[in-house]
Amino acid sequence: MKRLARIALAGVIGAGMLIISADAVAAQQKAPPGGAYKEVSTLVPLPSFLPGLGTLYVDPATLPAGPFLAYDHQGSLVSSIYMIPLKDMNARKAFTGLKVGHERADHVDIVYNAGHPGVAEPHYHVIVWYVSPERAATLAK
């Protein structure tokens, strides 16, 4: 009986965590995502809207990998971006358990970047898009 109660309690807690997680994901669909996320342009000298990416938010505790949550001009979530320095790749560093911004991805881009304020070294952007390539292209300006 005690064992059954423990299982039931674990199930309740587990279900609660899923609900919290789903709530968090739902809350992130529109900017600002809230919680520990800060707009990147308030943390480092970057424009508020980055052509090709959007308006970025990040939890500073997760730097440099992120995720950075990217939003379009209408404030809708379009992607999660993970920034992985080349030196960490060369050192065979693992990045595991990274959060996502949406349950369903459309496509993924992996793009080299020479550096920028905040990640001032060559790195890769791993961009998990939640919108189509056509819609992603509208972020160019």
Added chain:
Amino acid sequence: MTEPSRRDFLRVGGLALAGVGFVPNRPMRSAALEVIEMRSDALGAHVWFDPIGLYVEPGTTLRWVVRENVHTTTAYHPKNDHHPLRIPERAAPWDSGYLVNPGDHFEVRLTTPGVYDYYCVPHEAAGMVGRIVVGSALGPGAQPFDYWTGRPGTEHWRRVPDAARASLPSIERIVAAHRVRPHLAPPRRGGHE
């Protein structure tokens, strides 16, 4: 076009008052002016100064202008985050700070002859550097990259990254051509090398 920030104006203006050869922006100017563009491709994968190498006479004002991305122009000098000295000893270092928007610019007037190497803070490791020869190929910038190794007082100096070493054009090439464009730069109409 955005003027330098008040902080930069005060800092650079203060250096000029100290007689070290720097002046803030001035709308009326009779001396020579050279423009160096700060460039990037759309993805931020390739970044460069254009021209990357430049020969000028003493007294010339250099203006760096952002075309794309976010950049700095920062002299190789120990006062700039322990970078090695690669400008003339008598010249003062400069650091534009981040220039964030297209059209943002920063100016320096170089009066002391010698070689001046500089870099972009977020892109130095990717090889975004430049070299200016003012009048003569003199000073620390004319020395090999590691000339300072083992000298007292240089323990905290940072090594110039490999990509930056590979990018800088030779002094001889700059003196011969007066203007050296980077490999990545698109062709310029009516123009120089």
